[in-house]
Amino acid sequence: MLALAPLLLVAACAGGGGGGAAKERPSASPAHGTAAAKTPDAGAGPVIDADPARLPATRKAALDLIGRVIADPESFGPGVVERRPYESDPATWPVLGADCVWRQEKPTSSVLATLTRSFEVPAARGKGPIRLSAVMTVHRTREDARWEMAESIEETMRCPTQQLRKGELIGSMISTSLMRGEGDQNNSEDALTEAGEYRSSVLGGPHPYLWQQAQALQFTVAVTGKGAKGRAEKEIDDLTTQAQAVMLTRLGSAVAKQS
Secondary structure: OOOOOOOEEEEEOOOOOOOOOOOOOOOOOHHHOHHHHHOOOOOOOOOOOEOHHHOOOOHHHHHHHHHHHOOOHHHHOOOOEEEEEEEOOOOOEEEEOOOOEEEEEOOOOOEEEEEEEEEEEOOEOOEOOEEEEEEEEEEOOHHHHHHHHHHHHHHHHHOOOEEEEOOEEEEEEEEEEEEOOOOOOOOOOEEEEEEEEEEEOOOEEEEEEEEEEEEEOOEEEEEEEEOOOOOOHHHHHHHHHHHHHHHHHHHHHHHEOOO
8 A cells, every 4th residue: 555655845835725525626827826836847757657548638537547546435444424415516626716705616728537436434432523525636747737736725725714615614724745755755756745734614623624635747646634523633644645656556557558
């Protein structure tokens, strides 16, 4: 099983970002300003030696690949179950508005397909439920996927507190990033994480909040974990890290050249 390396601190803000499902946004462009500073060197090689014939070029092929790669309950480990609604509408994805509120909108033209799934560790023995989600997005090009990663840091700085949905807020975020080859991070071309506080009108808070996203080729995969009473940050970190690693392993198997 792959494991994502600890990430290097790049930004510590009074508050920060995170998607209502798993953090997602439209791909950026050089005109987006600060996002351009995060964009990795275009000369860096891909982490997967892909077979061009196995890379999706249509929405149908992209959705088929997502179905084979995106996390299921077993990807997180024992005790995780589906949460309803289990899958998002593939015609939408979460976008952070200028008011720092996440909404479902139509994906940008750079996106071939995207899907979010929702899970949870049920409440038990005085512990509240851990709400989990996983998302995979297939962009048309590797550069589009890299711009999506770049814009993540900009969002964290732009919105010190964010509303995931009605009654759910995150803040006090610490954002971190490692490019491939930094700090033994070799599972993806770019890896981001955010840790902070989650507050819910139903579950109270503050509770631990974790988000991880990784990019390889034209793909991004992300996992979110939201804590509750009696849940430690390490428990959530273990769940999200394992599911992220499973998706990256599946992605490599699905698109790499066959020997």
